[in-house]
Amino acid sequence: MLKMITDPDILEAYNEDALGFKGEFNGLFRPDSESEVMDIVRDCASKKRFLTPQGLRSSLTGAAICEKGAVLSLERMNRLIDIDVKRKMAVVEPGIVLSDFKKSVEEAGLMYAPDPTSAGECTLGGNVATNASGSRSLKYGATIDWVQGLRVIDGTGRALAVNNSPVEKMCAGYGAVYRPARLFVGSEGTLGVVTKIHVSLTRQPANLFLAMVFFQDLRSAVDFIIETHEKIELRPASMEFLDRMCLDIIRPNAKGIAIPSDAQAMIYFEQEYDDDSEKDACLDLWFPLIEKHTPLADDTQIADSPKEKKHLYDLRHHVPARTNEESIKVVRAGGCKISTDWAVPHNHLHQLFAYFNEIRGPLGDMMVICFGHLGSGHPHFNFIARNSAETAIAQKIDDLMAEKAVALGGCVSAEHGIGKMKRRQLALQYPAPVINAMKALKREFDPAGIMSPGNIFLTE
Structure with a gap:
C-alpha cells in the first residue's frame, strides 16, 4: 500500500485553503490510481483513521481543510481519459484542473459550461464535491446538471459505479435516487472518494459579447435584473453584480473604461448570439431596457473582441481575488x-x-x-x-x-457548500427528519465515519 507521508514540511503545503484557514492532521496520501485509493480507504477504515479528500483547497467553507487524521490529495489523479465529440461526453479523473479541462474541451470544438471564478485554482473533483456553478449557471446550471456518472470509492473501500439513466421518465423507488450520481454531487467528501467523472458537454456558442451597465442605486440594478427575467426574448448566459466597493477595487485597473463617479452598482452580463443580425436584434432588446433603468446608459461598455472581453472578464474576477487577499490578512x-x-x-x-x-x-x-x-x-x-x-x-x-x-x-x-463554516445553517434549510436521513445515508456508505469529519454535519 502507498506509504503515508508524515514529513511536517510536506504536510504544511496541504494545510491552508483560499481563505487562509488551517487544520491539524498527521498524514498525507497522494495516490495516482483508483486501486491505490481503494487500498488507502480500506486501511483507514480498519484503523479508524479519519480521511479528508482534497483538491486544490479553493473551498470557501473550510471543507478541504483536514482537522484530524490524514489528507488524501487527488492532485496526481489528473488525467483526461476521453472526449467523445460525437456523443458530447468526457471522462476525467478528479484532480484535473478545471481550466485545463475546459481548454481541452474547447480545442475539441465543444464546451463544458460550469465556470466557477476559481477555474484555474480548482479541480473538477472539487466541483463535484461542492456542486460548484459560477456566473453562467444562469443559463447552464450547476455541476450537478452536467455530471452523468461517477466512480466512487466509498468509506468501506468498495468501488461503486453510479450512473444516471438517459431515459426521460422513471418511477422506480424514491425520486431522490432516480439519478444516483446526484447523491454524491455536493457530498463534500463525506460519502467517499470520487475517482472518475463522466460529464456531458455542449456546443460552443458561435459568438458572445459582454456588457457592463452602471446604476446610481441598488434598487435600479435589481429592477433591471427582475425585468430581464420577464423578457422571454432575452436569455443572457450570466448577470453578475458589483457594488460600489467593488467598483472602487477595479477602478485602478480599468484601463480606458470610464466608471462613472456616481455609480453605486454595476451589472455585468454575457449574451450569446449566432450572427451579426442576431447580435443587432439582441442589442435592440437590451438598450431600451438599460435606458429605462439607469440614467448612466451612455456609460455602458460593450466588449466583443477577444481582447476586450478578456479585459472585462479579468476586471470582474479581480474582485473575488482581492477579497480573498483581504481575508488572508485578517485571518493571520x-x-x-x-x-x-x-x-x-x-x-x-x-x-x-x-x-x-x-x-x-x-x-x-x-x-x-x-x-x-x-x-x-x-x-x-x-x-x-x-x-x-x-x-x-x-x-x-x-x-x-x-x-x-x-x-x-x-x-x-x-x-x-456547507463545509465546516456553514454547518449551523443546515437546520435552517431542512427539518430534522431530512437531516437524519442524510446522516443515515452517510452511515450506509461510511459506517466507520472516517470520511471528511466535520463537513456538513455538526454531529455525526
Missing part, C-alpha cells in the same frame, strides 16, 4: 472573512437587501464587499471581520440572512 491577524452563499428567487432580492439594511447596524465600520450572481438571486456579501468579536457579529448577520432567504423560498448555500 485573528479575524475571518464570512461570505454569504444564500440565494432567493430573483423577485425576492429587494426584500433580502432591505432586510440586510435593517440588521446591519452591529457591523459598524466593518468592510463589506458585495458581488455575485444576481441574475440567479445569488449575491455574495463578504464581511471582512478583523477580530474574533467582529467574526461573531458577521456570523450572526450571515445566519439571519440565511434564515430569511429560506423563508422566502431560497437556500442557505447555492454553490460553496
Whole structure:
C-alpha cells in the first residue's frame, strides 16, 4: 500500500485553503490510481483513521481543510481519459484542473459550461464535491446538471459505479435516487472518494459579447435584473453584480473604461448570439431596457473582441481575488472573512437587501464587499471581520440572512457548500427528519465515519 507521508514540511503545503484557514492532521496520501485509493480507504477504515479528500483547497467553507487524521490529495489523479465529440461526453479523473479541462474541451470544438471564478485554482473533483456553478449557471446550471456518472470509492473501500439513466421518465423507488450520481454531487467528501467523472458537454456558442451597465442605486440594478427575467426574448448566459466597493477595487485597473463617479452598482452580463443580425436584434432588446433603468446608459461598455472581453472578464474576477487577499490578512491577524452563499428567487432580492439594511447596524465600520450572481438571486456579501468579536457579529448577520432567504423560498448555500463554516445553517434549510436521513445515508456508505469529519454535519 502507498506509504503515508508524515514529513511536517510536506504536510504544511496541504494545510491552508483560499481563505487562509488551517487544520491539524498527521498524514498525507497522494495516490495516482483508483486501486491505490481503494487500498488507502480500506486501511483507514480498519484503523479508524479519519480521511479528508482534497483538491486544490479553493473551498470557501473550510471543507478541504483536514482537522484530524490524514489528507488524501487527488492532485496526481489528473488525467483526461476521453472526449467523445460525437456523443458530447468526457471522462476525467478528479484532480484535473478545471481550466485545463475546459481548454481541452474547447480545442475539441465543444464546451463544458460550469465556470466557477476559481477555474484555474480548482479541480473538477472539487466541483463535484461542492456542486460548484459560477456566473453562467444562469443559463447552464450547476455541476450537478452536467455530471452523468461517477466512480466512487466509498468509506468501506468498495468501488461503486453510479450512473444516471438517459431515459426521460422513471418511477422506480424514491425520486431522490432516480439519478444516483446526484447523491454524491455536493457530498463534500463525506460519502467517499470520487475517482472518475463522466460529464456531458455542449456546443460552443458561435459568438458572445459582454456588457457592463452602471446604476446610481441598488434598487435600479435589481429592477433591471427582475425585468430581464420577464423578457422571454432575452436569455443572457450570466448577470453578475458589483457594488460600489467593488467598483472602487477595479477602478485602478480599468484601463480606458470610464466608471462613472456616481455609480453605486454595476451589472455585468454575457449574451450569446449566432450572427451579426442576431447580435443587432439582441442589442435592440437590451438598450431600451438599460435606458429605462439607469440614467448612466451612455456609460455602458460593450466588449466583443477577444481582447476586450478578456479585459472585462479579468476586471470582474479581480474582485473575488482581492477579497480573498483581504481575508488572508485578517485571518493571520485573528479575524475571518464570512461570505454569504444564500440565494432567493430573483423577485425576492429587494426584500433580502432591505432586510440586510435593517440588521446591519452591529457591523459598524466593518468592510463589506458585495458581488455575485444576481441574475440567479445569488449575491455574495463578504464581511471582512478583523477580530474574533467582529467574526461573531458577521456570523450572526450571515445566519439571519440565511434564515430569511429560506423563508422566502431560497437556500442557505447555492454553490460553496456547507463545509465546516456553514454547518449551523443546515437546520435552517431542512427539518430534522431530512437531516437524519442524510446522516443515515452517510452511515450506509461510511459506517466507520472516517470520511471528511466535520463537513456538513455538526454531529455525526
